[in-house]
Amino acid sequence: MSGSSFRRIGVMGAGAWGTALANAAARAGREVVLWGRDAGAMADMAAARENRADLPGIALDPVVSPVSDLNLIADCDAVLLVVPAQACREALGHLGSRMRAGMPVISCAKGIERGTRAFMSDVIAEALPGALPAVLSGPSFASDVAAGLPTAVTLAARDGALAKDLAQALGSSTLRLYHSTDVRGAEIGGAAKNVLAIAAGIVAGRKLGASAAAALVARGFAELMRFGAAYGARPETITGLSGLGDLILTTSGPQSRNFAFGRALGAGEAGAGKLAEGAFTASVLVEMAAAKGVDVPVSAAVDAVLAGRLGIDGAIEALMARPQRAE
Ligand SMILES: NC(=O)c1ccc[n+]([C@@H]2O[C@H](COP(=O)([O-])OP(=O)(O)OC[C@H]3O[C@@H](n4cnc5c(N)ncnc54)[C@H](O)[C@@H]3O)[C@@H](O)[C@H]2O)c1
Ligand SMILES: O=P(O)(O)OC[C@H](O)CO
Structure with missing residues (x-):
């Protein structure tokens, strides 16, 4: 299928990112079906031509159809999955048998499933065995x-030709998609940077200073590289848009919800x-790091704070008191 064969794009999840991507796909010349589970909210969106709750002030492109009937998603040529990571399996379950092989x-969600330790491409493969999983990830605020x-x-799919076609179908003069076959690398960056962004936010909220903020990003990136290597990511993906690029964006300031x-x-x-x-991913990421013997002290500190095992000052002290080691 060439890029232009993806005539109609379905977007599952009508929050901030789903709505922004629906408009982006429309700008790329696609017809777009934007599905949300709340029929009343979708009817309001269709009437107002705006997602007032999650993306106020942005008009929906005329070719975007807000719907609450999942059958209309099953009819599309490709689907963007844009619900929170912990809800992806459930949402796909409803699509189930309606979908063609x-x-x-x-996956446009950034997280790892708790309990199963599944990355989003694995959730898609398990919930919809006939589907072709892909990942869209990188530095991108919905409002931007x-x-x-x-x-x-980055748009990653195991089949390079598919990744290229999807990137072509969704790209426009304002949204540039780089294609890749490193699905695992693309999804690891998006999940891990959210946990690190919480740490960066804590540093800012505690007024620890710009030097501490920079150290946090550098040491956070080191643990992202170790975690990525352990789970099969390519180094160039971790240093690319979906890794370092998104880490920089999300640790930069309060426009990020995680920060x-x-x-x-x-x-x-x-x-x-x-x-x-990141609040949902922290514990599962730390479990997965431990399972492979990977040291992730910044993420572990975030997890300990969220779980109430450490106070914030205690977590900072523990990070500073770690044994000296080579960089
Ligand atoms: N907002 C951004 O800038 C941005 C950018 C890139 C990636 N993302 C990622 O996209 C994902 C979604 O984020 P968002 O910003 O759209 O969040 P959001 O909170 O604005 O919207 C989430 C939407 O998912 C719906 N939802 C929740 N559970 C559902 C379920 N079980 N079935 C169906 N729908 C369900 C909610 O009703 C809501 O409409 C997250 O993983 C996020 O990390 C967000
Ligand atoms: O607002 P955040 O922290 O969910 O970040 C949004 C995007 O993931 C940034 O790329």
Whole structure:
């Protein structure tokens, strides 16, 4: 299938990122079906031509159809899966037998499933055995993409020709997609950087200074590289858009929900209640690192704080008191 054969794109999940990607796919010349599970909210979105709850102020492109009937997703040529990582398996379960074999299903969620330790491409393969799993990941805030600001991300599928075709189908003058066959590498970066962004937020909320913030990103990147290597990621993917690129974006400031969540923790305030995927991924990532003997001290500190095993000052002390080692 060439890029132009993906005439109709289905988007499962009508939150901030699903809505932004629906507009991006429309800008790339696709017809778009945007599915959300709440029929009332989707009817409101169809009438207002705007996702007022999650992406206020951005008009839906005229070719985007907001729907709550999953059969309309099953009819599409490819599907973008844009629900929170812990909900992906359940959402795909509803699509189940309606879907045709050979349908590309592209995970746009950034996380690892708790309990199963499954990456999102594995969740897709298990929930929909006939689907062709792919991953879209990289530095991209929904509001930036929706506003048409220049953005570049990675699109990975095991079949290089499919990755290239999907990248061509979804790319536009404002959204550039680099294709890759390193599915595992692309999904590891997106999941791990959210945990590290919480740590960066804690550093900011605790007012530990710019030097500590830079050290955190550098040492966080070192653990991302170790974790990636242990789970089969290619080094060039970890140093690319979906790894280092997204780590830089998400640890840079409060436009990131994970950073904002961490900052509130560090400042001793209540969080804003928005989705912070890293809070769900931290414990499973640390379990998986331990299973392979990989040292992830920053992620482990975030997990310990979230689980209440350590206070924030105790976590900082533990990081600073680690045995001296070569860089
Ligand atoms: N917002 C961004 O800038 C951005 C960018 C890149 C990747 N992502 C990733 O995309 C994913 C979704 O994030 P978001 O920003 O759209 O979050 P969001 O909170 O704005 O929206 C999530 C949507 O998923 C729906 N949902 C939740 N559980 C569901 C279920 N079981 N079945 C069907 N729908 C369900 C919610 O109703 C909501 O509409 C996350 O993994 C996030 O890390 C977000
Ligand atoms: O707002 P965050 O922290 O979920 O980050 C959004 C994107 O993943 C950035 O690439």
